[in-house]
Each structure stands twice: as C-alpha cells, then as structure tokens.
Amino acid sequence: MYFITFTPMIGAELSVPSLSSFLPPCKPFHLQVADLYCSACKCALCEDCLPDHAEHPKVALSQALEQHRNNLQERLGAVQDRYRLPQISDVLSFVKEILQQLTNQRASIEEDIQSSFEDLHKQLDVRKSVLLMELEVTYGLKQKVLQAQIDSLLRGEGDITATCTQAEEALAGEPCVASLQVERELWERLGELAGLGLPCQPEENDQLDLVMETDGLRKSIHNLGTIVTTSAVASQSEAMGAGLEQCIVGHPASVTIVTRDKSGGACKSGNAILSAEVFTPDGSIVDGEIVDHKNGTYEFVYTVPKEGDFSLALRLYDQHIKGSPFKLTVTKTLEAELDVGAKRRGKSPGQKKKGSKRASSALGTPRRKTQNPIEDDLIFRIGTKGRNKGEFTNLQGVAASSNGRILIADSNNQCVQIFTNEGEFKSRFGVRGRSPGQLQRPTGVAVHPSGDIIIADYDNKWVSIFSCEGKFKAKLGSGRLMGPKGVSVDQNGHVIVVDNKACTVFIFQLTGKLITKFGSRGNGDKQFAGPHFAAVNKNNEIIVTDFHNHSVKVFTLEGELVLKFGSNGEGNGQFNAPTGVAVDINGNIIVADWGNSRIQVFDGSGSFLSYINTSADPLYGPQGLALTSDGHVVVADSGNHCFKVYRYLQ
Numbered sequence: 001m002y003f004i005t006f007t008p009m010i011g012a013e014l015s016v017p018s019l020s021s022f023l024p025p026c027k028p029f030h031l032q033v034a035d036l037y038c039s040a041c042k043c044a045l046c047e048d049c050l051p052d053h054a055e056h057p058k059v060a061l062s063q064a065l066e067q068h069r070n071n072l073q074e075r076l077g078a079v080q081d082r083y084r085l086p087q088i089s090d091v092l093s094f095v096k097e098i099l100q101q102l103t104n105q106r107a108s109i110e111e112d113i114q115s116s117f118e119d120l121h122k123q124l125d126v127r128k129s130v131l132l133m134e135l136e137v138t139y140g141l142k143q144k145v146l147q148a149q150i151d152s153l154l155r156g157e158g159d160i161t162a163t164c165t166q167a168e169e170a171l172a173g174e175p176c177v178a179s180l181q182v183e184r185e186l187w188e189r190l191g192e193l194a195g196l197g198l199p200c201q202p203e204e205n206d207q208l209d210l211v212m213e214t215d216g217l218r219k220s221i222h223n224l225g226t227i228v229t230t231s232a233v234a235s236q237s238e239a240m241g242a243g244l245e246q247c248i249v250g251h252p253a254s255v256t257i258v259t260r261d262k263s264g265g266a267c268k269s270g271n272a273i274l275s276a277e278v279f280t281p282d283g284s285i286v287d288g289e290i291v292d293h294k295n296g297t298y299e300f301v302y303t304v305p306k307e308g309d310f311s312l313a314l315r316l317y318d319q320h321i322k323g324s325p326f327k328l329t330v331t332k333t334l335e336a337e338l339d340v341g342a343k344r345r346g347k348s349p350g351q352k353k354k355g356s357k358r359a360s361s362a363l364g365t366p367r368r369k370t371q372n373p374i375e376d377d378l379i380f381r382i383g384t385k386g387r388n389k390g391e392f393t394n395l396q397g398v399a400a401s402s403n404g405r406i407l408i409a410d411s412n413n414q415c416v417q418i419f420t421n422e423g424e425f426k427s428r429f430g431v432r433g434r435s436p437g438q439l440q441r442p443t444g445v446a447v448h449p450s451g452d453i454i455i456a457d458y459d460n461k462w463v464s465i466f467s468c469e470g471k472f473k474a475k476l477g478s479g480r481l482m483g484p485k486g487v488s489v490d491q492n493g494h495v496i497v498v499d500n501k502a503c504t505v506f507i508f509q510l511t512g513k514l515i516t517k518f519g520s521r522g523n524g525d526k527q528f529a530g531p532h533f534a535a536v537n538k539n540n541e542i543i544v545t546d547f548h549n550h551s552v553k554v555f556t557l558e559g560e561l562v563l564k565f566g567s568n569g570e571g572n573g574q575f576n577a578p579t580g581v582a583v584d585i586n587g588n589i590i591v592a593d594w595g596n597s598r599i600q601v602f603d604g605s606g607s608f609l610s611y612i613n614t615s616a617d618p619l620y621g622p623q624g625l626a627l628t629s630d631g632h633v634v635v636a637d638s639g640n641h642c643f644k645v646y647r648y649l650q
Contacts (some may be wrong), residue, residue: 037064104435232259235318267296383642397444398624429470435474444486456484476512478591486533518559565606573608580625592622
C-alpha cells in the first residue's frame with residue numbers, strides 16, 4: 001500500500017481514501033510494492049517506479065508510515081488540547097442558552113411593544129371620546145342660548161306684527177262707541193309691547209375651535225421606544241484604575257470598565273448589563289454603584305467598611321471580564337492606625353457612643369437551639385453560605401407577611417426563600433434567567449395585601465409578581481426601570497419601586513400602569529445617590545434610604561419632600577450608607593446602617609431614639625429590614641450570609 005497525507009480544516013468533513021489512492025501512480029502496475037517511500041513525491045514506490053525516482057530522497061516505507069502516523073497523532077493531540085470536546089460541549093450549551101434567552105427576550109419585548117401601543121391606542125380613544133363629549137356639551141350650551149334668543153325674538157316679532165296690524169285696521173275705520181273698547185285694549189297691548197325688552201343683540205357667539213398641538217406629539221411618537229443592545233463581550237472587555245488593586249477603609253474607590261466587541265473594538269454605546277461585587281473568601285459584602293457613561297465605559301464606585309484582602313468581581317452579562325476576579329487590598333488610613341480607640345466594625349453603637357440602650361424583652365421569644373446565649377436583643381439567626389434551602393449567597397431584601405412569614409431575596413442564588421416567624425423553612429422559588437418569570441438578581445421583596453409576592457430584579461430591570469405559591473403572574477416596569485433595588489406597597493395597593501441606577505422612585509398600579517415618578521441623581525432634597533429601600537408609614541408617605549447621601553428622606557405620594565434626616569458619620573443618628581428601612585405601628589422609623597453595621601431607631605420626626613443591641617453576634621453589612629407580624633425586627637445580614645431576628649419593643 002502507499003500513504004497519503006492531508007491537513008483537515010476545522011469543521012470540514014473528512015472522507016476515507018479509496019483503495020486506489022494507496023497504490024503507486026504508475027500505469028500499468030503489477031501490485032508489487034517496494035519497501036521504499038519517495039520523500040520528494042510523498043508516495044510509495046513499486047519496482048517499476050524506482051528508475052523514475054532514482055535521484056529523489058527515499059526512506060524505508062515502514063519508517064515513512066511510522067513518521068506519518070506520529071505526525072497524525074501529534075496533530076490529533078494538538079486539536080484535542082485546543083478544542084477539548086467536553087469544553088466545546090459546555091460552550092455550545094452556554095451559547096445555545098444565550099440564544100434561547102435572546103429569543104425569549106425578543107418575545108418579551110414584542111409583547112411589551114404590543115401591550116404599550118395597545119395602551120396608547122386606548123388612551124387615544126379615551127381622549128378622542130372626551131374631546132367629542134366636550135364638543136357636544138359646549139355646543140349644546142351655546143346652541144341652547146342662541147335657540148332661546150331666536151324663539152324669544154320670533155314670539156316678539158309675531159306679537160308686534162299682529163297687534164300693529166290690528167291697530168292699523170282700527171284706525172282705518174270710523175270712530176264709534178262700539179270700537180272704543182277694542183281700541184282701549186289695543187292701546188294697552190301696544191304699551192306692553194313698547195316696554196317689552198326684546199334681546200336685540202346676540203347673546204352668544206359662534207366660536208367653537210379645536211386646538212390640537214400634534215407636532216410635539218408626532219415627534220414624540222416618531223421617537224417612541226428604542227431597542228437597546230450592545231456588541232460587548234466579557235472576554236474582550238477590561239477594567240482599569242487604582243480601585244482594582246487597593247483602597248482605603250471607608251473611602252470611596254472607583255474602577256473604570258471599558259467594554260469591547262468580539263474583535264476588541266471599543267463599544268461606543270451604553271446600557272450593557274454589568275455587575276460588580278467586592279467580597280471576602282467567604283462571600284459577597286459590597287455592591288457599590290455602577291455609573292453608565294453612555295459611551296461604552298462604566299465606573300464602579302464602592303466603599304469597603306473594613307481592612308483586609310478582598311476580591312473584586314466584574315461581570316458582563318454574567319461572565320467575568322478580563323482579569324476578573326481581581327485581588328484587592330484594603331488598608332486603614334494613617335489616622336485610623338494611630339487611633340488606639342478605633343472600634344471594630346460590627347460593634348453596637350452603644351459600645352462606642354452614649355445612647356439610650358433599648359431594653360430587652362422576653363415576650364414572644366421562642367426557645368431554640370440557635371438562641372443567643374449572651375444578653376442582647378438577638379433571638380435567633382438562620383443561614384450559612386451556600387445554595388441549598390436555608391443557605392444564602394448575598395441575601396438582600398426582606399419582607400414579612402401578615403400570616404407569619406418571612407421572605408428573603410437571595411440575590412446570588414436567584415431565588416426567594418420563605419420561613420415562618422420562628423425561622424422554620426417553608427419553601428423557595430425562582431429560576432435563573434432573563435425571561436419573564438425568571439430571576440437574575442432579586443434584590444427587593446414585598447408582600448401585596450392580595451397575597452402576591454413582588455420582587456425587584458436588579459439585572460432584569462423589571463419587577464416580577466408571583467402568587468403566594470411562587471407562580472409567576474406578571475411583570476411591570478420593563479423598559480422604564482434601570483436597576484430596581486427595593487420594593488414596597490402603599491395603602492392604596494400601589495407598588496413603590498426604588499430604582500438604584502436611575503436614582504428615581506416609581507409608583508405603579510399592580511397592572512403595571514405608571515402612576516408617577518420622582519427623583520434624579522444628585523445631593524439635593526429631591527435627589528438621590530444610589531437609593532436602596534423604601535417603607536410606607538401610616539400617613540401613606542414614602543420613606544427612602546439614600547445610600548451615598550447618608551440620609552433618610554420622607555416624601556408624599558406626589559414626590560414632595562416631607563422630612564430629611566441623617567448625615568455621614570458614626571454617631572447616634574448618623575449613617576454610613578443606610579440600606580433597609582421599616583416603620584412600626586407608632587410611626588417610628590427603623591434603619592439598617594450598612595457601613596456602621598448596626599440598626600438605629602428614630603421617631604417619626606427623624607430624631608434618634610435608640611439602637612437595637614447587636615453586640616453579641618455583630619452584623620456585617622446589613623441590607624433589607626422588616627417588622628414581623630409578631631413585632632420583631634428581621635434583618636438580612638448579608639456579609640454573614642444569614643438573616644437575624646431581634647426583639648423590638650413598640
């Protein structure tokens with residue numbers, strides 16, 4: 001036989017050579033193959049072919065076969081090393097998943113477009129009906145006045161004509177005693193007509209115009225809606241800045257992210273889905289704020305509350321960008337190092353500042369194996385880091401229902417977990433994804449009076465509504481929200497959404513119709529810088545935690561500022577980035593102080609009252625907070641991957 005070589009192309013079909021391709025090229029041949037191989041012509045040689053290859057380099061056929069076999073094995077190994085089949089299979093599955101998510105998102109957006117324009121059609125039809133009705137009413141009123149004047153003039157004209165005719169006929173006859181009575185009556189009637197005030201001037205006008213400013217509306221309609229996307233991929237995108245490697249405790253640090261497409265070209269538009277976390281080896285503790293510069297670059301601003309070695313993970317569409325996760329060293333300032341009285345983060349403020357300690361109460365305290373042995377306000381804690389039931393990874397929002405349930409938004413596990421007030425696990429629901437009914441990054445949770453569960457999905461940029469059994473029902477805010485963080489429900493059953501990225505509070509009907517919105521980015525009274533969560537007091541006012549402005553603000557439903565309190569610091573009534581908030585039956589406001597790792601209590605006017613004693617088992621970056629139906633405070637202790645329930649005297 002004789003041996004041929006070939007170089008396959010990746011993805012090309014390989015065919016098995018026929019028997020004739022292994023034979024020497026001479027014709028005719030005697031099926032006598034020499035044990036030689038021509039290296040120049042790359043073929044085996046028969047005895048008849050030898051004279052034609054006398055001056056060509058030749059090797060033993062067995063040696064050539066072995067060499068070609070080794071070359072083939074080497075090429076096979078190279079391909080297998082570069083394109084491992086299990087790896088290709090995983091990538092194939094992942095790309096198929098992305099394609100499916102893209103298809104689902106297309107269907108969802110198509111549904112949103114249809115729904116939005118149907119709603120606009122309805123609004124236009126309603127406005128059309130209102131205008132037509134207004135036209136009929138206005139016309140009717142003016143027509144009634146003019147018709148009444150016409151009727152009055154016609155009657156007056158008829159009376160005057162008839163009476164004057166009769167008077168003229170009487171005057172034309174001979175005067176006599178018989179006509180005296182008739183003439184007297186005509187005289188009296190003419191006197192009445194002379195004094196009759198007929199409306200001889202128009203009592204209405206004919207103006208009935210339509211002012212329809214359609215130019216602005218047409219322009220708005222022309223620009224209504226935008227399909228937003230980018231070509232950015234994580235494998236080509238990169239980060240830069242001092243905040244990638246080091247930062248100082250309590251001081252804001254920043255990182256710049258540059259997004260690039262598959263060829264490495266810089267993306268020029270924003271709206272890419274980025275997530276960023278600073279975490280210790282045992283889990284996530286810092287979210288920070290991502291600012292979209294709308295030119296393909298983004299800035300991640302964060303503050304770390306303690307020193308140590310951390311990791312900074314930057315993900316684009318749930319995939320790490322180049323170099324992520326980065327090693328981050330957090331150090332104290334010189335002033336903090338010299339401060340011999342510096343307090344450990346997580347200590348209760350009662351051990352740092354003078355303040356009125358909230359008395360503990362044994363009322364309603366369940367006896368559990370997790371009961372806190374040290375005298376403070378902690379009743380029990382639930383959870384460790386993990387993905388199973390009763391385990392958490394970066395838990396965020398907390399809600400409590402009237403039927404004795406505690407709901408936890410387990411952000412990085414893409415689910416909501418439900419417990420009894422005593423800490424017994426009941427259920428969980430949530431499937432990771434970007435389609436309606438799936439969760440990508442649940443950060444806020446609330447319970448509607450109807451029993452429905454409302455979830456703010458930060459990365460999906462909408463709010464999902466589930467039944468109390470965890471069955472998906474609807475979503476709202478799609479296309480309007482940029483990064484919903486917290487949700488609440490007012491006394492009218494309306495959904496309050498705190499948009500962390502847009503620095504705006506939205507109010508929706510449960511049907512998804514937007515009622516109003518207020519707020520913008522900044523440090524003014526009606527502005528926010530990374531707002532987190534909201535609660536509603538007995539006056540139906542909205543209480544919002546303004547994270548980077550280190551304050552709490554109270555607004556009417558129309559967005560008018562009622563109250564603002566708090567400043568940056570560690571003293572009583574001060575905050576280092578407030579997060580969770582709740583209101584008790586007396587109107588007192590309970591606030592989770594994230595950077596100071598404590599819980600403070602204020603009265604309805606914003607005056608500091610006390611704190612909840614957390615010293616025995618310190619908090620570490622608390623997030624959401626709620627009041628349970630039996631009057632205790634439940635808080636998401638994000639850095640410790642658990643939730644804690646504390647005594648609270650109302």
